[in-house]
Amino acid sequence: MDKILIELILTNQCNKRCEYCDLDFQNTVFSNENILNLDNFIKNNPAEYTINFFWWEPLLQFEKLQKVVKTLWNKIKKFTIGTNGVMLNQEYLEYFKNNNIFIYLSVDNISCWKDLNLELISKFAEIIQVNFINDPNFLFNSLSTFEKVLDFWFQNIAFMPVFSTKKWEKSQLWELLKIYQTIKNISNNIQLNTYGYFNWVAIEKQFILDTDGNFYQDLDSLLWLQKQYSQLNPSLKQEINTQTKLLNISELNISLELLLKKYNIEEILKLVFEIPKQSWHFMDYKIIDKILENGTQKR
Numbered sequence: 001m002d003k004i005l006i007e008l009i010l011t012n013q014c015n016k017r018c019e020y021c022d023l024d025f026q027n028t029v030f031s032n033e034n035i036l037n038l039d040n041f042i043k044n045n046p047a048e049y050t051i052n053f054f055w056w057e058p059l060l061q062f063e064k065l066q067k068v069v070k071t072l073w074n075k076i077k078k079f080t081i082g083t084n085g086v087m088l089n090q091e092y093l094e095y096f097k098n099n100n101i102f103i104y105l106s107v108d109n110i111s112c113w114k115d116l117n118l119e120l121i122s123k124f125a126e127i128i129q130v131n132f133i134n135d136p137n138f139l140f141n142s143l144s145t146f147e148k149v150l151d152f153w154f155q156n157i158a159f160m161p162v163f164s165t166k167k168w169e170k171s172q173l174w175e176l177l178k179i180y181q182t183i184k185n186i187s188n189n190i191q192l193n194t195y196g197y198f199n200w201v202a203i204e205k206q207f208i209l210d211t212d213g214n215f216y217q218d219l220d221s222l223l224w225l226q227k228q229y230s231q232l233n234p235s236l237k238q239e240i241n242t243q244t245k246l247l248n249i250s251e252l253n254i255s256l257e258l259l260l261k262k263y264n265i266e267e268i269l270k271l272v273f274e275i276p277k278q279s280w281h282f283m284d285y286k287i288i289d290k291i292l293e294n295g296t297q298k299r
Helices: 032-044 058-075 090-098 118-127 136-151 170-184 234-244 256-262 265-277 282-291
Strands: 003-008 048-053 078-083 102-108 128-134 156-161 191-194 205-209 214-217 245-248
Touching: 032 058, 048 058, 058 078, 058 090, 090 118, 102 118, 102 136, 118 128, 128 136, 136 156, 136 170, 156 170, 170 191, 170 282, 214 234, 234 245, 234 265, 245 256, 265 282
Parallel strands: 003 048, 003 205, 048 078, 078 102, 102 128, 128 156, 156 191
Antiparallel strands: 205 214, 214 245
16 A cells, blocks of 8 residues: 655745745645645545645644544544644643644744743654754854753654755864764763755655645745745756646545656755755755765655
């Protein structure tokens, strides 16, 4: 049976404006009609589905998230959510725990953790992975931020350098190496993962389902988002559009078979390598992947 990962975008809005983020913000929301369309699609196309509520801030649409979970509960192997955590409260955390929904909590080395109620959130640490995001311009905060995370007994932590929106100077790459080695050598029984650029490939066939109901093929959410980055030239953006946009969930003839027939991982991988070649990033990406090589998570 096919393993299918759907990254479901509930909204194109966010309650923060993190400086390493380069997303467009729009007043769009995944509709109730598209929830029904997704339900019909999954009913008619058996597979092992995981739904990850991701990008922008899903908690802005918490009631819509609940509706998706309730509608699809018996048909989905696993639900997860990626969030900046600012809106996490007792009610939300209990809901995620009671429904076995795993949380990917973004904490950056700028100041993001100061906005979080870590004392409350840490009570639910068993269902949380802290995605520790390292911006190259704020590496001097990295170790103190990491220590703050450890102070609250989080055990699942992913070390995640910013790849796609910031330029890394040579001195910053050396500092990143020292920080990573220090964190890796801390003996406290944490589960430490890392996520590289070129060497992180999903096992599942992975799609983004946007608020407008369009399916996009994607490799770990790199291409579809990077088509918005200002440094990419128009011809590359057009190629990404052509290769990634597949079908709409509302189309009468939509099927998993047709979706997978349009799925072309070889073309996506070519673009994964092409994007940094056309910007300043190629060598930076290779060096960062080398730094993370021994611990990089491959799923």
